[in-house]
Amino acid sequence: MKISTKLTLYFTAAVFALVVFILFFLHENIVNSRIEEEMAAIQSRGESHRDVLQDNYSPQTLQHIALMESKTDTVVVVTDQEMNPIIASDRVTPQMQRIKERAAGASYPGSRLLEDDYRNSDYIASVSSFDTDSQTGYIFMFKETGPLRALVKKLNSHFLIAGGLSLILMLVLHFILSKILTRPLVKMKTATETISRGNYNVGLPPAGNDELGQLSNAIGKLSQDLQTLKSERAEFLASISHELRTPLTYVQGYTTVALREGISDRERGEYLKIIGEETGTIVKLVENLFELAKLDENAFTILKEEVELCPFLKGLHSKVNPAFLAKNMRLEFECRENLTITADPIRLEQIFLNLLDNARKYSEEDTTVTLTVTRNGDRVIFTLKDEGIGIDQAEIPNIFNRLYRVEKSRSRELGGSGLGLSIVKELVEAHKGDISVESTPGKGTTVHITMPMKEDTP
Ligand SMILES: Nc1ncnc2c1ncn2[C@@H]1O[C@H](COP(=O)(O)OP(=O)(O)OP(=O)(O)O)[C@@H](O)[C@H]1O
Numbered sequence: 001m002k003i004s005t006k007l008t009l010y011f012t013a014a015v016f017a018l019v020v021f022i023l024f025f026l027h028e029n030i031v032n033s034r035i036e037e038e039m040a041a042i043q044s045r046g047e048s049h050r051d052v053l054q055d056n057y058s059p060q061t062l063q064h065i066a067l068m069e070s071k072t073d074t075v076v077v078v079t080d081q082e083m084n085p086i087i088a089s090d091r092v093t094p095q096m097q098r099i100k101e102r103a104a105g106a107s108y109p110g111s112r113l114l115e116d117d118y119r120n121s122d123y124i125a126s127v128s129s130f131d132t133d134s135q136t137g138y139i140f141m142f143k144e145t146g147p148l149r150a151l152v153k154k155l156n157s158h159f160l161i162a163g164g165l166s167l168i169l170m171l172v173l174h175f176i177l178s179k180i181l182t183r184p185l186v187k188m189k190t191a192t193e194t195i196s197r198g199n200y201n202v203g204l205p206p207a208g209n210d211e212l213g214q215l216s217n218a219i220g221k222l223s224q225d226l227q228t229l230k231s232e233r234a235e236f237l238a239s240i241s242h243e244l245r246t247p248l249t250y251v252q253g254y255t256t257v258a259l260r261e262g263i264s265d266r267e268r269g270e271y272l273k274i275i276g277e278e279t280g281t282i283v284k285l286v287e288n289l290f291e292l293a294k295l296d297e298n299a300f301t302i303l304k305e306e307v308e309l310c311p312f313l314k315g316l317h318s319k320v321n322p323a324f325l326a327k328n329m330r331l332e333f334e335c336r337e338n339l340t341i342t343a344d345p346i347r348l349e350q351i352f353l354n355l356l357d358n359a360r361k362y363s364e365e366d367t368t369v370t371l372t373v374t375r376n377g378d379r380v381i382f383t384l385k386d387e388g389i390g391i392d393q394a395e396i397p398n399i400f401n402r403l404y405r406v407e408k409s410r411s412r413e414l415g416g417s418g419l420g421l422s423i424v425k426e427l428v429e430a431h432k433g434d435i436s437v438e439s440t441p442g443k444g445t446t447v448h449i450t451m452p453m454k455e456d457t458p
């Protein structure tokens with residue numbers, strides 16, 4: 001069942017139940033007060049006849065009372081103590097007779113109602129007793145219930161019509177309202193169906209600031225994200241194939257040349273060396289891609305432990321210094337305070353190996369690279385500064401993108417694939433840290449990494 005139909009039915013059922021309850025209550029009230037009025041009226045008229053008789057009991061008075069009532073729709077019957085009629089304003093019907101008999105044997109100081117069942121009896125009736133020197137007896141008042149029943153019947157039909165009309169009105173109103181309410185939902189449903197078919201360009205109209213509006217915004221954002229993801233994936237795959245194609249072409253080309261007859265052993269050795277280098281590039285690229293895939297899936301392990309930074313950096317220095325010396329560069333580590341941080345030492349080393357590799361690759365000879373460690377509250381700040389070629393301000397946001405290299409040809413010559421910094425960024429973030437880069441082309445680059453010192457290991 002459609003949600004708008006459901007809403008219409010639920011609301012109508014709820015409101016209709018309320019309306020029926022109110023109408024019923026109103027109906028009962030109107031009918032009851034009308035009946036009570038009628039009964040009070042005959043009783044009080046009977047009492048006033050009684051008062052007149054008490055004051056002046058005479059045939060004339062009796063005549064007068066009968067005459068008065070014969071002009072109304074009530075019937076008065078005056079009897080003696082034994083219920084024998086003295087005078088009546090109209091014919092006494094058998095039913096009146098039966099009601100009268102109920103009063104037999106009782107004496108009535110004052111008056112009371114004899115019959116009030118207007119639904120089943122033909123009359124409602126009251127009785128008053130009188131007591132004078134010459135005569136004691138009763139005054140019965142009867143009123144036909146036919147007109148009363150007709151009135152109630154009319155009222156019933158009015159109420160039925162009111163109930164029916166309000167039911168129809170509610171159905172229409174609720175239908176329109178639920179259509180208005182559910183329209184954004186229906187649009188969102190269509191939009192998600194379109195998204196799942198692979199079309200991410202769904203323009204959802206603004207749907208206000210309520211929960212539905214928020215949901216609509218969320219769907220819009222989701223479709224945009226999916227679109228970005230899709231194009232990023234396509235771009236990434238294209239870049240990977242491109243990256244692999246270049247070294248593979250070299251390998252293929254040099255293999256062909258190396259297989260040629262009539263070339264010297266020296267030449268062949270050179271070609272094989274190039275093939276070896278290119279294969280190394282491919283292996284490194286594939287390894288890095290694999291690493292990134294693991295990072296993406298959160299399938300990589302980070303085993304945090306207490307790492308004393310000064311000894312850690314010392315070890316790192318002796319590991320990388322030879323490469324710097326070979327390029328005639330200086331590598332200086334400053335570790336004044338011996339800080340201890342909670343981190344995965346293998347990942348930490350991976351971060352710095354990548355950054356130091358960049359600093360070395362993108363610097364000229366006879367320059368210095370410095371790594372300093374300082375502390376700011378409960379965070380450690382690593383600053384790695386080189387005096388290399390620097391990066392254009394506009395390029396800085398891109399360098400963390402996968403396979404992105406500022407100068408493609410130069411970086412390739414140096415064996416770069418453009419994955420190093422994206423891996424570094426993921427690893428820093430896995431340690432709840434931040435990384436930022438400042439650079440001046442021709443002057444040098446500075447990389448800042450901040451990380452919490454103590455981080456509760458889950
Ligand atoms: N210290 C630096 N000085 C100048 N340019 C840099 C520096 N670090 C990175 N870059 C630029 O940013 C690009 C991206 O760096 P990244 O480390 O991700 O890739 P790569 O060094 O080219 O390859 P890989 O690290 O995968 O071997 C580099 O190609 C280079 O152009």
Ligand SMILES: [Mg+2]
Binds near residue numbers: 354358416419421
């Ligand atoms: Mg690099």
